[in-house]
Amino acid sequence: MRVLKVFFSHVTDWGIVWFGLLFWGSIFNAISVVILDDPNLIITLIAYSFGLLLGFAGKYKGWSWIN
Numbered sequence: 001m002r003v004l005k006v007f008f009s010h011v012t013d014w015g016i017v018w019f020g021l022l023f024w025g026s027i028f029n030a031i032s033v034v035i036l037d038d039p040n041l042i043i044t045l046i047a048y049s050f051g052l053l054l055g056f057a058g059k060y061k062g063w064s065w066i067n
Contacts, residue, residue, distance in 0.1 A: 014059070016055055016058045016059045016063070016064075017052070017055035017056055017058070017059050018055065019055060019058075020051050020052060020053075020054040020055020020056070020057075020058055021048060021051050021052045021055050022051070023051070024050070024051035024054045024055070025047055025048035025049075025050065025051025025052065026048075026051070027051075028047035028048070028050050028051055029043075029044050029047035029048060031047075032044075032046075032047050
């Protein structure tokens with residue numbers, strides 16, 4: 001039960017960061033693949049890093065993309 005409590009607490013506190021990483025990162029990655037027409041690991045990592053940074057910005061600025 002303790003593990004579930006910690007997991008749900010983490011999702012509640014850091015959900016917006018995970019959303020930025022997964023959702024916005026995948027969108028930035030898709031855009032980079034279309035524009036550059038040559039997907040590679042470095043470009044993918046940069047795209048997901050932008051998503052992660054957007055997630056951190058959303059967490060600390062109090063943005064609410066998901067409710």
